[in-house]
Amino acid sequence: MKSAQKIKLGISIGDLNGIGGEIILKTFDDSRMLDFCTPVIFASVKTLSFLKKHFNLELNIHGVENVSQVIEGKINVVNVWKENVSINFGVEDNESGKYAFKSLESATRALKNNDIDVLVTAPINKNTIQSEDFNFPGHTNYLAKELEGDSLMFMITDTLKVGLLTDHVPLKDIAQEITPQLIEKKIAIIQKTLQQDFRISKPRIAVLGINPHSGDNGLIGQEDETVLKPTLQKLKDKGHLVFGPYAADSFFGTKNYQNFDAVVAAYHDQGLIPFKTLSFGEGVNYTAGLSKVRTSPDHGTAFEIAGQNTANINSFKEAVFKAIEIYKTRREYQKLTKNPLKKTTKKF
Structure with a gap:
């Protein structure tokens, strides 16, 4: 019997100069995480390879050009950009904000198109991400607009x-x-x-x-x-x-x-x-309040410790588990409400 397809868990990388890349890669450095979901990181293989080397991680990543090429059981990276990007840990700059938005925009599009099931967002810097396309105080307001929800x-x-x-x-x-x-x-x-x-x-x-x-x-x-x-x-x-x-x-x-x-x-x-x-x-x-499931850790970019290999992954890992749990619970709820138990009356 064919096993059920694992949940495709999209991940936006957040501000490249913060701790987002570190907590993402360290979470999936534990291969058991792949038993729960198929991770799809929206960034680039070049960027993730740099971060792997910097944090001395041995995990394998699978680069793809679009979500249709994602493989279950692997850490998939959708190449949102191809160029080399300079990462300056702990520095607040507009360049890192630009790539944070590229990742978020691509991940949100995939969520809207049902190419991924849920979205987990790594922390952004709310100042450097601002642009003509992102004029919001944070993720919540942006996603409300894109997903047309309250x-x-x-x-x-x-x-x-x-x-x-x-x-x-x-x-x-x-x-x-x-x-x-x-x-x-x-x-x-x-x-x-x-x-x-x-x-x-x-x-x-x-x-x-x-x-x-x-x-x-x-x-x-x-x-x-x-x-x-x-x-x-x-x-x-x-x-x-x-x-x-x-x-x-x-x-x-x-x-x-x-x-x-x-x-x-x-x-x-x-x-x-x-x-x-x-x-x-x-x-x-x-x-x-949205039609899709989005979670994130309860902290920010933590520029003060970025790149130092000391970031705590617990909140990000919990965000992954909660996204999976909520998705499954909501799906069960929707099935029950669409097909409620019908009351039957019998005459004796």
Whole structure:
């Protein structure tokens, strides 16, 4: 009997001057990883060969011109570029940003065309990648546009999941960004994600307050009273298990998050500081709300250690495993919802 085809796992290489190449190659230096998926790295054989030599790795890579030539059981590299590229570890420059976008663009196109099943992105430098083609604050917004979805930054581990109402938004603009419509949309994305991607049929969701102490009944800002609380009450009235708002300063320290399937933070640092404190190096950044599965490690380019052969691969490896797991879970969910068990009635 023919075995099922392994998941094709696309990988964008990120900023070449950062730790992306190192964590990718070291992850697949363990040949057991090929039992779980067929890796497809979007970069070039020349670039990967340089990185292999620099980090003293013996793994074999298989260069291809397009994804149709990918071979199962090998570490495949799609040649997105042919020229030699200078890699200057730890240096922030526009040249490395240009190649980071070439890799991401090619990988995203393959994802849209179903040439790969999932995408794992290595870290980019959000400054150097900017161009006419990439005018976004990060991966999440770019993929939302390309895949035509309502994206949500969802930081996940097995025991903690934190979603954001706003992600890469300046602090001074947060209050204006958070509207009843945004709250309802983001919570709906989290609910659907927990159901279809994590097998949680009736998720319990905690929401953190916008202002310190959730506004202290209007003493510290009006947004919690006039926007957040009425919207949460509306959702509760509809039968959704949504709770809060909770004061963010004590919520994680008291381990209250353990009582919920997910936590919704109002803005980036309110959610990511406690998440990374509790799970740094083990967490995964998952882009919820899209028709495709994309994950990434929970850290950046780490220019300060790039090229030094000291990068921790745990978060990237976990991003690979989570992408595979979510893909399989969603596929099962879709099969069940398309072909639900039919109720039959019999007369006796």
